[in-house]
Amino acid sequence: MVIHVVRPGESLSSVAREYGVPLSQLAVDNGLQNDPRLVVGQALVVQFPQQVHTVQPGESLSSIARQYGMSLRQLYRNNPILGGGPVLYPGQTLVISYEGATEGVLSVNGYAYPFIDKDLLQSTVPYLTFLTPFTYGFTPDGTLVDLDDGVLIAMAKAGGAAPLMHLSTLTGEGGFSNELAHIALTDRTVQDALISNLRRTLEEKGYRGLDVDFEYVFPEDASAYAAFLGRLTALLNPLGYPVIAALAPKTSADQPGLLYEGHNYRAIAEAVNEVLLMTYEWGYTYHHTGPR
Numbered sequence: 001m002v003i004h005v006v007r008p009g010e011s012l013s014s015v016a017r018e019y020g021v022p023l024s025q026l027a028v029d030n031g032l033q034n035d036p037r038l039v040v041g042q043a044l045v046v047q048f049p050q051q052v053h054t055v056q057p058g059e060s061l062s063s064i065a066r067q068y069g070m071s072l073r074q075l076y077r078n079n080p081i082l083g084g085g086p087v088l089y090p091g092q093t094l095v096i097s098y099e100g101a102t103e104g105v106l107s108v109n110g111y112a113y114p115f116i117d118k119d120l121l122q123s124t125v126p127y128l129t130f131l132t133p134f135t136y137g138f139t140p141d142g143t144l145v146d147l148d149d150g151v152l153i154a155m156a157k158a159g160g161a162a163p164l165m166h167l168s169t170l171t172g173e174g175g176f177s178n179e180l181a182h183i184a185l186t187d188r189t190v191q192d193a194l195i196s197n198l199r200r201t202l203e204e205k206g207y208r209g210l211d212v213d214f215e216y217v218f219p220e221d222a223s224a225y226a227a228f229l230g231r232l233t234a235l236l237n238p239l240g241y242p243v244i245a246a247l248a249p250k251t252s253a254d255q256p257g258l259l260y261e262g263h264n265y266r267a268i269a270e271a272v273n274e275v276l277l278m279t280y281e282w283g284y285t286y287h288h289t290g291p292r
Contacts, residue, residue, distance in 0.1 A: 001100055006042040019046050025095075028081045051096040055088050068096050073160040076126035084122040084159060109164065109211075109276060114148045118155070125159030132164040132211050136201070137171060140183050142193030144201060145172075153206060162208035164244065165201065169214050176215040178258070185217075185224040195235060202241055210236060211276065213246035217262025226267035233272055242273040249277045 004015055012032060016023040027033050029045050038044075053064055061082075065072045076084055078095040109130040112121060125131060133149035149163075156163040169181045184190055198210065210232065217225050233243040245268050248259045253266070269275065 001048070001098065002046045004044045004046050006038045006040055006044065008040050010038060012036040012038060015044060015046070019048070021046060021048065022093075024081065025049075048099040049095045049097070050099045053094045053096050055090055055092040055094065057090045059088065061086055061088060064094065070096070071160075073126050076159075080123070083119065084124070084126055107274075110161075111166070112152055114152060116152070118151070121152070121155055122159070125155060125161050128156075128159070128161040130164045130209070130211075131156035131159075131161045132166045135166045135168045135170050135213070137168060138180070138184070138194055138197075140180065140190065142184065142190040142197060144194075144197045149205065157206070163206070164209045164211045165198070165205070165207040166211045166213060167198065168212075169216075178216045178218050178221075178262075181214045181217050181225070181262075182221055185221050185228050191228065191231075195232065198232075199236070199239070202236070202239075207241070209242040209244060211244045211246055212272075213278075214262075215248065216258050219258075219261035222262045222264045223267065225262060226264055226271050229268060230271035237273070243271075244274045244276060245272045246276045246278055249279050 002019070004019070006015070012027060013023050013036075015038075016026045019026075026044070026046065027036060029047055032038075051068075053068070055064070061075055062072055065075045075094070075096075076082055078098070107129045108127060109132055110124060110128045111132050111134045113134055121131075131152060133147055133152045136147050137145040139145065153163045169177045169184075171177050171180065184194055201207070202210065212229060212232065214225060229243060229245055236243055247263050247265070247268065250260050250263065250265060253264075255261075
């Protein structure tokens with residue numbers, strides 16, 4: 001694999017010819033199927049197939065994967081043009097392997113609303129380690145606000161991704177409530193009810209872990225938040241559920257601001273199994289402020 005930086009006068013087709021790779025593959029690998037226009041300085045991923053397979057009549061993706069001793073999930077990953085779907089046609093060329101050694105292992109999580117386009121989700125799931133339906137809220141007495149997540153959980157499992165349950169302080173008004181977090185972190189009765197409801201939902205819905213996303217936590221609740229996460233880890237790990245904390249990206253331990261002061265990185269790191277950094281200031285679906 002190489003990274004090609006677009007020069008003046010180049011087109012997607014000229015770059016494909018330069019490296020001797022199929023134009024369709026170059027377009028798919030760089031998300032340019034619908035708009036092949038390039039800009040100077042743009043970085044393109046160029047992959048070089050090492051082994052390919054030409055589809056024969058009667059073959060399926062499963063039979064081809066078995067033939068080459070690879071997982072169906074990896075076959076999907078090597079061929080994004082399939083869109084995560086099983087449809088093949090005779091004469092189609094599939095990539096079995098690419099040149100170059102694997103450099104490492106990357107763990108990837110994707111958040112999804114229940115109303116996500118299902119074709120988009122299907123094409124994305126093979127590349128995910130975790131899929132996290134967004135989001136379970138809760139009431140001041142610790143009752144969970146249910147989520148219509150059945151389809152997403154089923155699609156995650158079918159595509160080989162582990163579904164994570166997402167717990168947040170998001171309210172029906174669309175904002176994160178520090179008051180709601182404060183209640184759950186300081187009222188033991190509410191916290192007990194919340195944890196009991198979390199455990200039951202994890203088991204009933206077939207989730208594989210828990211992602212906790214309390215934002216705008218009061219600075220004075222930072223220790224209580226870390227303690228709550230530690231309690232979740234101690235209770236859920238023996239049941240096979242990892243606990244993950246979603247954190248605002250800090251540049252220093254004492255960074256001011258309500259988004260940051262309630263997240264004690266050291267204490268939280270000691271309390272959970274993994275963390276996710278929410279670098280949304282780089283841009284997201286409805287607002288782009290930086291690199292894309």
